[in-house]
Amino acid sequence: MISEWPKLRPATNADCRLVADLVYSVLAEYHLQPDPECTDADLRDIEQSYFHRGGVFYVLEGQDGSIIGSYGLYPMQPGTCELRKMYLRRDYRGKGHGKRLLEDALASARKLGFQRITLETASVLKEAIRLYESYGFRPYQPDHLSCRCDQALLLDLTTANQ
Numbered sequence: 001m002i003s004e005w006p007k008l009r010p011a012t013n014a015d016c017r018l019v020a021d022l023v024y025s026v027l028a029e030y031h032l033q034p035d036p037e038c039t040d041a042d043l044r045d046i047e048q049s050y051f052h053r054g055g056v057f058y059v060l061e062g063q064d065g066s067i068i069g070s071y072g073l074y075p076m077q078p079g080t081c082e083l084r085k086m087y088l089r090r091d092y093r094g095k096g097h098g099k100r101l102l103e104d105a106l107a108s109a110r111k112l113g114f115q116r117i118t119l120e121t122a123s124v125l126k127e128a129i130r131l132y133e134s135y136g137f138r139p140y141q142p143d144h145l146s147c148r149c150d151q152a153l154l155l156d157l158t159t160a161n162q
Contacts, residue, residue, distance in 0.1 A: 005063040006097065008104060011046050011070070015059055018067040019043055019085070026087045030124045032148045039146040042074070042084065050074060055081060056108050060088070060097060068092045071105045073112065081109055083119040086128070098131055106135065106157070115158050118142070120149035129153075 011019060020043045024034045034040055042049035050057040053075050060069030071086040083105055088098050109117050119137070121129060129151075137153035145152060 006060045006068055006092070008058055008060050008100070011050075011057040011059045013045060013047050015067060016043055016046055019046065019059060019070050022067050022070060022089060023085055023087050026089070027148070029090060030122065032122055032124070035147055039148065042072070046072070054112065056112070057085070058101075058104060058108075060092075060101060069097055069101050071101050073105060073109055073114070073117070075114075076118065079113075079115040081112070081114045081117055083109075083117050086119075093127065098128070102131060102135060106155075110157055115156065117155045117157065118152060120145055120152050122149050123151060 020036075020040070023040065023043065027034055036043070046057045049055075050072050055073045055075050057072040058070065059067045062068045069086075069088040069092060072084040073081045074084050075081050086098075086101055086105065088101065106117070117137075118140070119132065120142070121132070123129070132153050132155075135155065136159075137155045140152055140154040142152045
């Protein structure tokens with residue numbers, strides 16, 4: 001029998017503090033700064049920031065109720081969403097959970113009718129970048145980047161493998 005844990009489920013605003021704790025702890029591991037007033041302001045009201053805009057936000061929950069992973073799809077312009085807040089707790093990395101989060105994000109984006117997914121990241125997140133690139137994400141030049149990011153990636157869902 002396959003364990004249902006960790007469980008992937010839609011987030012609610014009741015998860016905001018735990019998701020912020022996850023995000024900020026992973027950022028600290030890589031010496032990146034949280035930005036609660038701008039880049040991370042979406043974590044104060046996940047439902048408004050994602051669901052009410054037509055996006056999604058999922059958490060990977062441990063059997064003890066802890067939030068061990070997350071991702072959000074934030075609608076940007078027609079046909080395009082941004083993959084945001086895809087983080088995984090250190091002790092769950094290297095076990096296929098990052099792949100599970102990304103595959104679910106891609107499936108959700110397709111289901112919602114998006115043709116493109118963008119993301120911003122920092123070069124120090126080497127494992128995440130390798131994962132994104134293995135799924136077909138390629139560098140592109142956005143108009144601007146958030147303060148802690150130094151690169152952007154784009155995936156065309158109309159040509160990417162499903």
